[in-house]
Amino acid sequence: MEKESEVFLLGSWFSSYCTRVRLALEIKGIQYEYIEQDLTNKSQELLKYNPVHKKVPVLVHKGKPIVESIVILEYIDDCWKTAPKLLPEEPSERAKVRFWINYYDQKVGPSTKVVLVCNGKERDKAIEESNELLKVLEEGIARDIPNRSPFLNGENPGILDVVIGSSACNVEAFNEAIGGVDLSLEKYPCLFELVTVLKNSPIMKKSLPPHIDLVAKIREKFNLNQDA
Ligand SMILES: N[C@@H](CCC(=O)N[C@@H](CS)C(=O)NCC(=O)O)C(=O)O
Structure with a gap:
């Protein structure tokens, strides 16, 4: 149809x-x-x-x-060229943003999924690896994107805010679904600030799935049916 x-x-x-x-x-x-x-x-x-x-x-x-x-x-x-831009205009800035998007999708995202499917020592190792990757992301953003206010893109959220924010804003749901682990973003001031700003923005509130439903879905998807 x-x-x-x-x-x-x-x-x-x-x-x-x-x-x-x-x-x-x-x-x-x-x-x-x-x-x-x-x-x-x-x-x-x-x-x-x-x-x-x-x-x-x-x-x-x-x-x-x-x-x-x-x-x-x-x-x-x-x-849609006239509306707020998601990518910077300047080629080297665009390249940097694309680099960190790629890093997020190839490294950070998959590492958090490993945490979900492991237990015990393997999970501890996966959390450690995930934290190391987040540290690299945090430092890289601080170095490559110095003019952040309040989003990585400046006044309006850009593509990197969208990519990182869409999953990082769900960190609390992941923690609750897994239980007993803390993938806290508070250790990463730049990422934490970004996620806080995004979570409080009306656009994000409209686009994010409800917390309670997400927790249930993550548990179902990754067979985490323990009462955490
Ligand atoms: N690289 C893809 C990933 C999309 C993706 O993994 N989508 C999942 C939902 S989160 C899906 O459609 N899964 C269905 C399937 O694997 O059969 C993207 O960035 O769009």
Whole structure:
């Protein structure tokens, strides 16, 4: 069935990759239709629009599907040029931002998922590794992006704020779901400040999934059904 809206998003409420896109659309003030997907029973639409990965998020703009969250964020910035910019204009600044997005997706994100699937000593090791990666991120941002106020992008949240914020704002839900571990961001003043500002922003409040539902979903997804 063809959708009437010019922009629609196939997503899943608990996916931080989808939160990225929702956040970017909100920042830009773009009207869109949201279509929740059942990832256990993928729709014909999802298979049609993302035949390679069969994953959400998928943004469909004027009938054209765009997939992969970072590709979508850059596409949004390229198409809606007048609204607040997600990426800096200056090439070396853009390169730095892209570097840290890549670092986050390749290193930090996967390391926190390892914490969720390990127990005992393995979990302690995974937490240590995760902390080391966060320390590198913290120091790197402080070095590469000195003019942060209050977001990494300046006055409005940019692509790096969106990427880090979408999952880092869920840290409390992860801690509660796992139980007994503390992946506290307070050790990282720059990241902590960013997450605090983002969490209190109306845009983020609108785009983040409810805490209690997220805790339940993380437990279900990672088989953490102990009463933590
Ligand atoms: N690299 C992708 C990752 C997207 C992704 O992993 N989506 C998950 C939801 S969080 C998904 O659709 N999973 C369904 C599946 O793996 O079958 C992106 O940045 O968009």
